[in-house]
Amino acid sequence: MNDWTQRTEGIVYQRCSACSHVWYFRRSFCPRCGTTDVAALQASGTGTIYAVTEVMRAPSEPLRAHAPYAIALVDMDEGFRMMAHVERGIDIGGRVRARFVAFGDGIVPQFTRVLP
């Protein structure tokens, strides 16, 4: 399974087999009901912008060259929320799809506009 946090191009989320709860930060149990019967799934990569900011002041020298860059919270179609980079100029409510770009020491998801 491709997972950008492991440097392969994809987004992984989890779903509880018992209560159907869906979440993003990986763990070995369901944070709602506690069962360990959880499945890791590949996300489609499409979602809707929930919140967005353009970062003008990067936290470190290696990232300074990238600034300004936009960071968003994206509500994914599968029902979980994630933080990612986003193409600048996309507003809250915009439909987006993920691609993956080099950033810092690894890769990060960067969402771009999906044309209606």
Next chain:
Amino acid sequence: MSWITGAGLTAYGKHPGHSTVDLMSTAAAAALADAGLLRGDIDGLLTGYSTTFPHLMLSTVFAEHFGIEPRYAHAIQLGGGTGFAMAMLAHHVVEAGLARNVLVVAGENRLTGQSRDAAVQTLAQVGHPAYEVPMGATIPAYYGLVASRYMHEVGLSERDLAQLAVLMRGHAQRHPGAQFREPIGVDDVLASKPVATPLKLLDCCPVSDGGAAFVVSRDRVNDFAVRIIGTGQAHTHQHVSAAPSLTQFGAGASTRTAMGTAKVDIGDFDYAAIYDSFTITLAILLEEIGLAPRGASGRLAAEGHFARDGALPLNTHGGLLSYGHCGVGGAMAHLVETHLQLTGRAGDRQAGSPRLALLHGDGGVLSSHVSLVLERAA
């Protein structure tokens, strides 16, 4: 019942050459002098943490350095909520009979003790190490995200947020210890350098050196008659990605618990001390707690509602935004100022004769909430 029997505060800003324990010691000595207590009277100690002096046992490091031998001591960590959480704990510690006089103290050379990049990077670690920090996210970015959504939902404008920065600066002008005292207007805030949209430099609190302390006592040891009568907490998430809502953060729930224990209502308060790491933080907290209608905090500030002579004087020392923010001590300055107000000792900042104060702090990204109700007893 517990009494806040003394309070001490350093100026915030630059204290080059002063370490974490130096600043803690200065503030602690001031708090003891204020209370009229001696080192030997202190049998409880609560400390927070310092990013420039990470230590496994800050409380006992400080106890040894300052010269006290408490029978109850430890450090706690709750980000910006730590100071009020320590006050809450001290209240319960003295109520439980574990100690008679608990010293609560914080200090940090956060500004001069490290590089600006180091401060920004350390603070960004409240984000998720695998899922958020790799984005190049910073504390202003997390709050920029919150601001974008909150403003979208309630109709708050950047000009509204600017009103809150102007309010805090106006208050700081009357405090000689404030880090920033030059007058600013709404247009200055709007024209200041963008940091993480929609937040600009003057929407953000500074990084400061400073120290703050207070003593929470089981008995009234002096003429000050300020007591803690209500406490509450709420913790809904750590990371902004996992926040259940960006309009309901737990501030309302925490405050309702505190008001419930104090048996008071939101309309009873005549002083407020509310965490203001960013203008958006202050706006959200005021509005979620119910001290302003949704979307109306900036308008109320512009109308003088939160002024010294307004209906609800707010952060009369200038808040984090203008007095400064040295970490754990940041919000403790709000409590020290509240103590001065409730004891009628705020000098030309005195806001009438307040009797009942609401204090609210948050840590992380509006993640951890702590509320206190303080009363001036008859």
